[in-house]
Amino acid sequence: MILGGGPVRIGQGIEFDACCVEAVAGVRSEGFEAVMINCNPETVSTDYDAVDRLHFDPLHIEDVLDICDAERPVGVIVQLGGQTPLKLAEDLEKYEIPIWGTPRDAIDRAEDRGRFSELLRELGLRQPPGRMISSAGEAEAAGEALGYPLLVRPSYVLGGRAMEIVYGPDELAEYLERAAAVDPDRPVLLDHFLEQASEVDVDAVADGERVVICGIMEHIEEAGVHSGDSGAVTPPVSLPLELQAELRRQVRLLALALGVRGLMNVQFAIQEGVVYLIEVNPRASRTVPFLARATGMPWAELAARVCAGASLAELGVHDGVPSEVAVKLPVFPFERFPGVDPLPGPEMRSTGEVMGRGRTFGEAFAKAALAAGWQLPEEGRVLLSFADRDKTRLPALAARFEELGFELLATEGTARLLRDSGFPEVRTVFKVGQGNPDIPHLLAEGGIDLVVNTAAGRKAARDAPSIRRAALDAKVPYFTTIPGAYAAAEAVATLRRGPLAVRALQDDLAAKPPWAANLG
Numbered sequence: 001m002i003l004g005g006g007p008v009r010i011g012q013g014i015e016f017d018a019c020c021v022e023a024v025a026g027v028r029s030e031g032f033e034a035v036m037i038n039c040n041p042e043t044v045s046t047d048y049d050a051v052d053r054l055h056f057d058p059l060h061i062e063d064v065l066d067i068c069d070a071e072r073p074v075g076v077i078v079q080l081g082g083q084t085p086l087k088l089a090e091d092l093e094k095y096e097i098p099i100w101g102t103p104r105d106a107i108d109r110a111e112d113r114g115r116f117s118e119l120l121r122e123l124g125l126r127q128p129p130g131r132m133i134s135s136a137g138e139a140e141a142a143g144e145a146l147g148y149p150l151l152v153r154p155s156y157v158l159g160g161r162a163m164e165i166v167y168g169p170d171e172l173a174e175y176l177e178r179a180a181a182v183d184p185d186r187p188v189l190l191d192h193f194l195e196q197a198s199e200v201d202v203d204a205v206a207d208g209e210r211v212v213i214c215g216i217m218e219h220i221e222e223a224g225v226h227s228g229d230s231g232a233v234t235p236p237v238s239l240p241l242e243l244q245a246e247l248r249r250q251v252r253l254l255a256l257a258l259g260v261r262g263l264m265n266v267q268f269a270i271q272e273g274v275v276y277l278i279e280v281n282p283r284a285s286r287t288v289p290f291l292a293r294a295t296g297m298p299w300a301e302l303a304a305r306v307c308a309g310a311s312l313a314e315l316g317v318h319d320g321v322p323s324e325v326a327v328k329l330p331v332f333p334f335e336r337f338p339g340v341d342p343l344p345g346p347e348m349r350s351t352g353e354v355m356g357r358g359r360t361f362g363e364a365f366a367k368a369a370l371a372a373g374w375q376l377p378e379e380g381r382v383l384l385s386f387a388d389r390d391k392t393r394l395p396a397l398a399a400r401f402e403e404l405g406f407e408l409l410a411t412e413g414t415a416r417l418l419r420d421s422g423f424p425e426v427r428t429v430f431k432v433g434q435g436n437p438d439i440p441h442l443l444a445e446g447g448i449d450l451v452v453n454t455a456a457g458r459k460a461a462r463d464a465p466s467i468r469r470a471a472l473d474a475k476v477p478y479f480t481t482i483p484g485a486y487a488a489a490e491a492v493a494t495l496r497r498g499p500l501a502v503r504a505l506q507d508d509l510a511a512k513p514p515w516a517a518n519l520g
Contacts (some may be wrong), residue, residue: 001073002027002051002304003032003085004038005343006059014352015286016082019263019300021126022292023080024051026304035071037064038081046201052308059084061091068097077307079283080300081260086111086283101262101307102282110258110280114182120277123253127277128269136176142190143172165193196222197271199278200239201232201287202247204253204264205303206474208232210312213248213319214299215291217328221481229350231368231484232287232328234294237361239270246275248319254280262303263288290328290355295320324503325356334472358501362494365487370500374477376488378496379404380449383429383439384418385467388456393482395421397452400489404496409448411439426464431467440470451478452485 002023006015017040024034033052037059053071057063059081068076075098078085089104111117113132120127128151131142143150152175153163155340166172201223203214218239220231236244240275249264258264258280265285267278284300292299297320305315330350349482356367370375382401386394392413398418408426410418415428430438451471471478479485494500 001035001037001068001071001076003059003064003078004036004040005081006038006084015289016080018098018286018289019080021050022289022298022300023077025298026301027077027308028366029307030308030310032074032308035073037067047399051409059088059334061088061394064092065095065097074098075308077101077262077304079307080304082283082286101303102264107257107282108451110282116280119254119257123257124276125250125253126275128192128194130189132187132189136173139142139172139176139188139190140169141187143169146190146192149195151191151193153189156311167307171487191292194269194271194276196223197269197276198222198239200236200247200270202251202266202268203285203288203291203299204251204255204260205262205299205306205312206260206264206309207306207312208256208259208261211252211255211260212312212317213251214288214297215295215320215322216244216247218285220327220483220487222483229330229332229348231330231365231487232290233361233364234291234322234326237325243270243273243275248335250277251277258282259490262307263299264502287328290326290353290394291320293355294322294324294326295356296323309385319328324359325361325364326355326357327361327368328353328355329368330367331372343443347409354516357503358494360490360494361487361489363500365492366491368499369477369488369491375475376477376491376495377449378492379406381407381409381447382435382450382452383409383442383448383467384414385451386414387454388413390482391417394418395423397482397485397489398423398426400486404489404492406450409442425450439467442472443476446474448474448476450488451476453478453480454482457482 002020004020008014020036020038027034035053035055037055037057039056039058053511055067055385056066060302076092077100078089079101086107089099092099093104109119117127129146131146133139133142149165149167150172151163151165152172164175166175199219201217205212205214215234216236217232217234218236222232222458235483248266254266256262260282263284265281265287269276269278284303288299302315302317306312329353331354332349333351354368356364356371356373358364358367364378384394384398394414394417402408402423408418408423409429410426411431412428415426429442430436432440451467453467468478468480477488479488
């Protein structure tokens with residue numbers, strides 16, 4: 001029996017549906033019938049014969065137990081539908097329902113903050129300093145001890161719900177007033193936020209004795225954007241090989257220490273060459289289907305076979321190796337919500353994702369941008385508007401766009417800094433209320449072709465009408481992080497060299513390694 005991810009909603013990736021369907025093939029290949037419980041018919045709607053029986057019921061423990069009474073499963077897999085079925089593991093174990101895959105205690109050890117921190121200390125691994133608080137008084141003391149900025153979130157949330165970055169005591173106090181309305185019975189987690197840190201996702205399959213790395217995904221945006229809302233690239237384009245080897249070592253260490261059987265996702269932050277472990281999810285992640293396409297390997301199917309008793313040695317599986325550079329970009333629903341500031345952050349807001357592949361990072365990013373509906377300009381005017389904390393990084397980015405032939409536009413403070421840094425031709429443009437034509441008018445009239453706008457703190461997100469919203473309404477591509485802007489520049493450089501190349505999916509299938517011929 002496979003437990004699905006439930007109904008599709010913002011903050012709940014449909015990637016878990018892909019994992020569940022792929023896992024059906026894995027269970028069947030090991031000689032078992034596959035039964036699925038999921039109140040989302042889209043999981044198998046395109047091929048309703050993919051599963052032996054689908055129970056269209058809620059993923060509540062009462063409903064699942066009733067179906068278990070009727071089906072008498074030899075095993076239940078909870079790790080493929082995201083956080084929703086994973087929360088049922090404790091109750092299933094209590095009623096002596098056999099859980100296949102990672103043991104329930106290992107799930108709890110990864111999910112429980114105290115037990116997880118203890119495990120990391122035993123293994124000698126770093127994590128950002130953090131605390132759990134349940135009152136405003138505790139929050140003030142914790143904020144002083146940990147140091148701002150802080151990443152704050154209620155415990156036991158999905159998709160980063162109500163997660164924010166705060167930059168001072170006033171913002172923290174304001175957050176706590178709002179967070180209490182989310183779930184007053186749950187404590188709030190505070191972690192020191194690592195600014196200007198790279199974020200990396202690593203997925204793996206383990207069988208208790210061996211660990212296979214599905215892939216390493218380097219986020220295009222810096223830490224602070226939810227993994228479901230960030231762009232990502234595999235193989236990494238800026239991580240040294242030595243650092244990648246260290247990430248693999250830590251993932252293998254964690255998987256064996258936890259006793260993982262099946263899929264596991266690990267999220268890291270890297271600041272000035274130092275690796276910090278953010279979290280471990282002993283389940284399928286929303287990045288597994290992306291890595292399956294990038295490497296040509298059905299990772300969820302393999303994980304299901306491991307859960308059913310197969311070993312990685314028997315399956316002959318090796319670490320995933322992408323045949324090309326692959327880029328993942330999110331798709332947002334912002335244009336359907338007038339007045340909403342389209343600023344990605346720790347809370348997941350995307351409703352889908354697209355993938356581009358190519359011989360270079362620029363080519364792969366350009367294809368992904370095209371699939372996401374972005375019309376990247378090959379020339380024109382780029383607007384630069386930076387938060388104070390980012391302005392030391394401004395001259396290098398401005399130089400990159402200038403060498404691509406773009407005219408530089410900037411808001412007053414950013415323009416002043418650019419002129420002092422050797423860009424005398426930069427043109428100052430007005431924010432709303434400063435003069436005419438202002439930025440929204442320029443965007444609406446086609447006077448701006450690309451926007452790079454960074455922000456810090458809640459005030460920046462509340463300033464309305466925002467530059468980002470005006471860019472969205474005018475269908476002008478905009479970037480809210482400096483690494484994202486550099487990625488756009490590389491894509492523009494690729495587009496200017498000529499048409500994008502196309503590769504057939506059949507060529508991918510033909511390129512599968514011999515040992516993978518009988519899989520997926």
